[in-house]
Amino acid sequence: MDLDKIMNKHLNRYFDGTKAIPEEAIQQLLKFLRSAPTSTNIQPNHFIVLSTPQGKAKLAANLGERFADNGEKITNSSHTIIMTTRADIPAEHLDAVFGKEREDGRFPTLAKQENWEYMTRDFVNLRTYTYKDTYHWMEKQTYLVMGLLMMAAAELGVEAMPLEGFDPVTVDKAFDIRKSGYTTTVLLALGYPDLNKQYTTPISRFEPDQLFTFA
Numbered sequence: 094m095d096l097d098k099i100m101n102k103h104l105n106r107y108f109d110g111t112k113a114i115p116e117e118a119i120q121q122l123l124k125f126l127r128s129a130p131t132s133t134n135i136q137p138n139h140f141i142v143l144s145t146p147q148g149k150a151k152l153a154a155n156l157g158e159r160f161a162d163n164g165e166k167i168t169n170s171s172h173t174i175i176m177t178t179r180a181d182i183p184a185e186h187l188d189a190v191f192g193k194e195r196e197d198g199r200f201p202t203l204a205k206q207e208n209w210e211y212m213t214r215d216f217v218n219l220r221t222y223t224y225k226d227t228y229h230w231m232e233k234q235t236y237l238v239m240g241l242l243m244m245a246a247a248e249l250g251v252e253a254m255p256l257e258g259f260d261p262v263t264v265d266k267a268f269d270i271r272k273s274g275y276t277t278t279v280l281l282a283l284g285y286p287d288l289n290k291q292y293t294t295p296i297s298r299f300e301p302d303q304l305f306t307f308a
Contacts, residue, residue, distance in 0.1 A: 094248050104254060110168065114171040118251065119142075119172060122245055122249065123142070129242065130238075138178055141174065149167050151267060152268075155264055156260065171284035173281065175264065176277070177270055177277050178234075178278045186274075232278055236278075243281070251285070256282060257280075
């Protein structure tokens with residue numbers, strides 16, 4: 094990965110609508126997304142992958158009135174992922190996580206698996222009843238996997254642009270998301286840049302002494 098190249102460029106804002114990401118690369122990215130870690134392996138996400146003109150147009154038309162200008166970014170992308178997060182953690186979700194871990198042989202012994210399940214349930218209860226931030230905690234996992242996916246996209250030469258400029262209510266309604274227990278957290282558009290609309294000015298960041306403290 095060319096870190097210098099990544100560190101000294103602006104985030105892409107405009108895509109070339111004539112260029113599509115090869116299917117092999119998309120499958121690599123989705124495989125990577127599936128493998129991304131989350132706290133306690135809670136896996137609170139469902140991802141809606143839009144690649145057809147119809148799917149992208151549907152999202153662009155339902156971003157909400159004040160965010161309509163972002164529609165072009167969606168329609169010109171090669172793919173856009175609607176990244177959703179569970180609204181809560183029902184018992185059946187935890188049971189499904191644990192069941193898949195046992196099926197995959199995540200732990201070498203049943204005793205270790207059972208101990209992990211006990212600690213995970215205790216931690217989830219802590220977030221639910223003590224910190225009362227279960228959804229916020231799960232949202233942070235969504236942003237974690239998005240950041241990792243953006244790095245993977247850069248490795249494949251694909252531009253990735255996160256979008257928070259949308260109304261989650263209208264997106265959820267358009268794609269019938271909430272009935273499944275999830276809600277839209279963030280959008281991630283993927284594609285290749287429109288070279289005629291790229292920023293060429295330097296990026297602007299605080300100096301190192303304002304950002305880092307060493308102890």
